[in-house]
Amino acid sequence: MAHPSASASALLHHVRTGRARSRAELIALTGASRNTVSARVDQLIAANLLEEGGRGWSTGGRPPTLLRFNSRAGCVLAVDLGVTSVDVAVTDLSAEILATVGHPIDIAEGPGPVLAEVDRLAGLVLAEAGLTPADVCAVGVGVPGPVEFSTGRPVHPPIMPGWHDHPIPAAFARYDCPVYADNDVNVMALGEMGIAGSVEDVLVIKVGTGIGCGIIVDGQVYRGAQGSAGDIGHISVTPPDGRTVVCRCGNENCLEAIAGGGALLRDAIAAGLPVTTTRELVQLAAHGDGRALELVRDAGRTIGTVLASLVNFFNPHRIVMTGGVAQAGNPLLAGIREAVYGRSLPLAARALDITVSDAPDLSGRLGAALMAIEGYLDEDSVHRAAAGSSDASTR
Ligand SMILES: [Zn+2]
Numbered sequence: 001m002a003h004p005s006a007s008a009s010a011l012l013h014h015v016r017t018g019r020a021r022s023r024a025e026l027i028a029l030t031g032a033s034r035n036t037v038s039a040r041v042d043q044l045i046a047a048n049l050l051e052e053g054g055r056g057w058s059t060g061g062r063p064p065t066l067l068r069f070n071s072r073a074g075c076v077l078a079v080d081l082g083v084t085s086v087d088v089a090v091t092d093l094s095a096e097i098l099a100t101v102g103h104p105i106d107i108a109e110g111p112g113p114v115l116a117e118v119d120r121l122a123g124l125v126l127a128e129a130g131l132t133p134a135d136v137c138a139v140g141v142g143v144p145g146p147v148e149f150s151t152g153r154p155v156h157p158p159i160m161p162g163w164h165d166h167p168i169p170a171a172f173a174r175y176d177c178p179v180y181a182d183n184d185v186n187v188m189a190l191g192e193m194g195i196a197g198s199v200e201d202v203l204v205i206k207v208g209t210g211i212g213c214g215i216i217v218d219g220q221v222y223r224g225a226q227g228s229a230g231d232i233g234h235i236s237v238t239p240p241d242g243r244t245v246v247c248r249c250g251n252e253n254c255l256e257a258i259a260g261g262g263a264l265l266r267d268a269i270a271a272g273l274p275v276t277t278t279r280e281l282v283q284l285a286a287h288g289d290g291r292a293l294e295l296v297r298d299a300g301r302t303i304g305t306v307l308a309s310l311v312n313f314f315n316p317h318r319i320v321m322t323g324g325v326a327q328a329g330n331p332l333l334a335g336i337r338e339a340v341y342g343r344s345l346p347l348a349a350r351a352l353d354i355t356v357s358d359a360p361d362l363s364g365r366l367g368a369a370l371m372a373i374e375g376y377l378d379e380d381s382v383h384r385a386a387a388g389s390s391d392a393s394t395r
Contacts, residue, residue, distance in 0.1 A: 008034035008040045009382035012049055015069050016094075022064035041067065043386035048073045049377075057330030071096065071207065074137035075129070076372035077122050077175070079141050083107045083159055086114070088121040090129050091369040093137070093377070098358070099128035100365065107144065113235070115171035118278045139172045139179040140189030140372030142364050149227045152181035158248065163195075180375045184364060185230060186221045189214025191367030192320050192357060203249075204357075205232075206323035207303065207332070209257040213310070231264075234307050242300050255306055259299035261325045262323070267295055282328045290335030296328045300335020307336060308343035315348045322357040329356055 014020040037077035044050040055063040071094035080087040089100035146158025152169040189204035198219035213220040213230035233256035247257035261278035284292035
């Protein structure tokens with residue numbers, strides 16, 4: 001995120017993330033002059049984004065007036081589009097959920113019917129929270145397929161027929177605000193980071209039907225040149241039993257063709273286990289079924305060999321596992337840890353933390369909200385809001 005050192009949005013960012021709580025702390029943190037900081041803080045207060053509240057500790061003289069981010073200055077819509085269901089939430093500007101609703105959908109029905117349903121649900125949550133479309137500052141949408149982030153258009157999404165090149169932001173035109181759409185793994189990765197301000201480097205690995213990776217650098221999503229960074233599902237791996245499996249992409253022995261949810265289900269059925277869905281297999285493993293445990297642990301080892309390379313290359317603070325297969329928990333983690341700690345360089349692996357998401361069902365909505373909030377509070381829009389309100393107040 002580009003925040004020139006003492007711009008209005010940089011000052012707002014410091015208060016939002018708790019780095020500064022007063023004008024004096026903003027001056028100390030940014031090195032800007034008292035006049036500059038005071039003028040911009042006044043603009044942010046006039047724009048309703050900052051508010052004054054209470055007094056801090058005095059270090060001699062008058063105690064400083066404390067500054068607070070006004071997270072109720074507006075709201076955002078957060079949309080977590082899945083293959084079989086959608087969750088829509090309205091949150092305040094600190095990503096606190098004010099109302100949320102979920103509904104079954106079939107993503108393969110195409111953008112028309114699915115986005116009409118999203119629009120209906122958005123109306124419901126706004127009404128429940130006592131808000132109107134005019135209160136919505138931004139919309140964030142997580143999509144189960146690749147998206148060109150700059151335009152919000154899916155690009156040949158394999159499990160979303162009819163969605164290629166469809167402008168998702170157009171469905172939210174009546175809110176007259178910025179709309180951000182990204183693939184669900186990047187959005188979940190943002191959700192795992194929680195509220196802005198983290199400077200950690202994190203890999204968020206979603207193991208569902210496919211396998212994807214959200215890359216967080218210094219607390220921000222890294223998307224790469226075309227937005228496809230982290231598409232690790234088609235990295236070539238060696239299957240544990242030496243066979244050859246053709247992936248849906250046409251190549252042989254891709255990671256997701258060996259260790260994704262679909263692959264696990266295929267192998268479970270071939271092994272005679274009484275399951276019809278990946279979820280049932282994961283539940284069987286959770287209940288201690290020996291063959292199911294073995295399949296999940298093998299998948300963990302295969303995923304772990306790829307993660308070991310990523311750890312050597314990227315040296316993250318943390319890896320967070322999410323998605324349906326990650327719900328298997330310990331047997332999957334055991335396989336992953338065995339491969340990662342066995343193959344990663346000691347310096348990269350020494351302090352590395354590998355965990356399963358605490359709130360996998362929430363991270364999609366939370367991430368979509370955070371994506372919208374970060375977009376809304378970026379350099380240009382904060383500058384516009386601050387400048388607009390100071391014009392009004394000097395008129
Ligand atoms: Zn493939």
